Amino acid sequence: MTTTRTTLPRTRKTTVHSDSRVIPFVIQREGEEAAPDNLRLTPLGGGRYRLGYADEDPRDRDIRGVLWARCGFGPVDDLEQPTGRPQWRMMHPLRQRGCMQTLRCQVCAGLARTPLGWIFLAGPDAVDPSAEPVLTNQPPVCPEHARTAAELCPHLTSEPMVFLARSAPLYGVNGVGYGVRDGNVQVVERPAGPLPYGHPLMPTVLASQMVRRLGVFRLLTLGELFTALEHAP
Numbered sequence: 001m002t003t004t005r006t007t008l009p010r011t012r013k014t015t016v017h018s019d020s021r022v023i024p025f026v027i028q029r030e031g032e033e034a035a036p037d038n039l040r041l042t043p044l045g046g047g048r049y050r051l052g053y054a055d056e057d058p059r060d061r062d063i064r065g066v067l068w069a070r071c072g073f074g075p076v077d078d079l080e081q082p083t084g085r086p087q088w089r090m091m092h093p094l095r096q097r098g099c100m101q102t103l104r105c106q107v108c109a110g111l112a113r114t115p116l117g118w119i120f121l122a123g124p125d126a127v128d129p130s131a132e133p134v135l136t137n138q139p140p141v142c143p144e145h146a147r148t149a150a151e152l153c154p155h156l157t158s159e160p161m162v163f164l165a166r167s168a169p170l171y172g173v174n175g176v177g178y179g180v181r182d183g184n185v186q187v188v189e190r191p192a193g194p195l196p197y198g199h200p201l202m203p204t205v206l207a208s209q210m211v212r213r214l215g216v217f218r219l220l221t222l223g224e225l226f227t228a229l230e231h232a233p
Helices: 093-102 143-152 222-230
Strands: 027-029 039-045 048-053 086-091 118-122 161-165 170-181 184-189 205-213 217-220
Touching: 039 170, 039 184, 086 093, 093 205, 118 143, 143 222, 161 222, 217 222
Parallel strands: none
Antiparallel strands: 027 086, 039 048, 118 161, 161 217, 170 184, 170 205
């Protein structure tokens, strides 16, 4: 089963304090293991192939048609939130995809848009704001959980870089490329960074993270973010 659970929380608070008891929605939990793969390559002619599953389901591909790694889902609570011991340094690939694709908060899976745009967090040296393009594999956060995400995520610090973005279009994916080696379908390419949608390798890529490009944005501190939101129209 490869559906993503991105249900809205039943209530939404307006506070912005940290809560160490929260486990972000996107974090992979103990027991949520990679599903056994049955990958195959279908010839397209001209030496080209398309990667797929023998028992493929439409949900195995994202909205741009890229194939995604399968991963199990553990039990959920009465609010449809994941349960189980968190694997803090791992994002569940399909929950990450769900939050990134629909721009929902990576902590609560609620809608993340604010009157000023979307909030994306990055750790030191994780994103170069002067680079072109500016890319992130971290789903946005809602104002309520911005500080919580900063304090809980092992890739961040208590004072992360805050990108308040008015534009964050889909860019591509992180993943690996498959081919035939020694008569078997196996990994033959490990790209050093995200691949943009439309890249020649994409038909044979197995994706694990969705990536967005930060277009029009302001670079802030958490304090500056909350001040800006307080004065938002």
